[in-house]
Amino acid sequence: KITVRYSDGTEKRLSVSEDQTILEAAEASGVPIVNECQSGICGTCVGNCTSGSYELGRTEGLSEQERSTRKLLACQARVRSDCVIELAYPANANAARLVAGEAMLESVELVSNSTAILRIDASNLGEKLSYQPGQFAQLMVPGTGLWRSYSYAHVANDENRLEFIIRLLPQGAMSDYLRLRARAGDRIQLRGSKGRFYLREATRPVVLMAGGTGLSAILAIAEQLSRDGCTQPVHLYYGVSRYEDLCKLDALKKLGDACPGLALHTVVAEPDPRWKGATGLITDLLDVGDLNGGDVDVYLCGPPAMVEAVRRWFDARGMHNITLYYEKFVPTG
Ligand code: FES
Numbered sequence: 253k254i255t256v257r258y259s260d261g262t263e264k265r266l267s268v269s270e271d272q273t274i275l276e277a278a279e280a281s282g283v284p285i286v287n288e289c290q291s292g293i294c295g296t297c298v299g300n301c302t303s304g305s306y307e308l309g310r311t312e313g314l315s316e317q318e319r320s321t322r323k324l325l326a327c328q329a330r331v332r333s334d335c336v337i338e339l340a341y342p343a344n345a346n347a348a349r350l351v352a353g354e355a356m357l358e359s360v361e362l363v364s365n366s367t368a369i370l371r372i373d374a375s376n377l378g379e380k381l382s383y384q385p386g387q388f389a390q391l392m393v394p395g396t397g398l399w400r401s402y403s404y405a406h407v408a409n410d411e412n413r414l415e416f417i418i419r420l421l422p423q424g425a426m427s428d429y430l431r432l433r434a435r436a437g438d439r440i441q442l443r444g445s446k447g448r449f450y451l452r453e454a455t456r457p458v459v460l461m462a463g464g465t466g467l468s469a470i471l472a473i474a475e476q477l478s479r480d481g482c483t484q485p486v487h488l489y490y491g492v493s494r495y496e497d498l499c500k501l502d503a504l505k506k507l508g509d510a511c512p513g514l515a516l517h518t519v520v521a522e523p524d525p526r527w528k529g530a531t532g533l534i535t536d537l538l539d540v541g542d543l544n545g546g547d548v549d550v551y552l553c554g555p556p557a558m559v560e561a562v563r564r565w566f567d568a569r570g571m572h573n574i575t576l577y578y579e580k581f582v583p584t585g
Pocket of ligand 1: 298
């Protein structure tokens with residue numbers, strides 16, 4: 253038996269067979285565990301095993317520190333005795349009803365050969381897509397049965413007009429579709445919304461960090477903070493590999509103008525004569541003075557290497573008061 257305990261104290265018990273992963277058993281019993289890649293990479297399905305024994309399976313989605321503190325990936329781990337698994341979100345975190353249906357592609361803006369902005373009109377779903385800023389929807393690549401997950405780049409709206417910032421790979425079902433075949437008016441299957449990465453109440457200063465197209469989720473969170481009239485200082489860090497991957501700078505500036513407590517820091521890794529701002533990695537821009545002595549909530553969405561680099565940066569400075577919410581963004585093409 254497995255007991256799943258949520259952050260709001262709700263407990264659910266479920267049976268599991270030896271060959272089932274925890275996630276398989278949970279899904280078979282209708283017990284929600286937030287997940288995404290189901291292949292041990294993204295870290296979305298992380299839980300903390302507070303009693304019992306288990307086998308980890310694949311662990312790319314966990315840091316060494318997480319492994320040593322009995323964190324496991326529900327999509328990979330199998331229990332070897334009765335176990336209690338704690339999850340860092342309430343039982344209704346994914347209660348936003350899953351809405352699914354056919355939407356229409358409005359436009360694709362190819363920002364660079366590795367970044368695109370996809371706009372979708374989902375007004376005919378018949379139901380508002382409700383979600384927390386930071387969460388994601390899944391889109392089926394037209395003409396295939398393949399689903400891909402993308403974070404909304406804005407807060408929910410009544411019209412279901414959607415925008416996603418998408419990482420393009422040199423090859424991949426969605427990347428090829430967006431680059432070569434996508435046309436305004438194409439029908440596209442959509443289901444949403446999901447994700448354990450979302451904005452919590454801002455009771456102390458906030459740091460937002462976006463690596464590449466991780467900006468999508470961070471934009472939604474920043475927009476919500478601005479709408480809420482957040483009075484806490486907010487530092488938003490946005491880093492890309494190459495100058496041409498920069499996008500949404502106008503939207504960021506608008507947010508900065510609307511929210512006086514919001515400070516923007518943008519950095520490009522590869523030196524480029526067209527770029528007049530900072531060059532380097534996000535961690536090069538981090539300044540202890542902006543982190544309120546570590547008394548901050550950090551929301552970080554970026555590739556796994558960036559998430560780990562930021563975590564190491566905080567650890568090296570003894571900033572153990574930080575609450576780090578992160579989404580390891582694993583492009584699937
Ligand atoms: Fe388990 Fe991605 S869903 S690691």
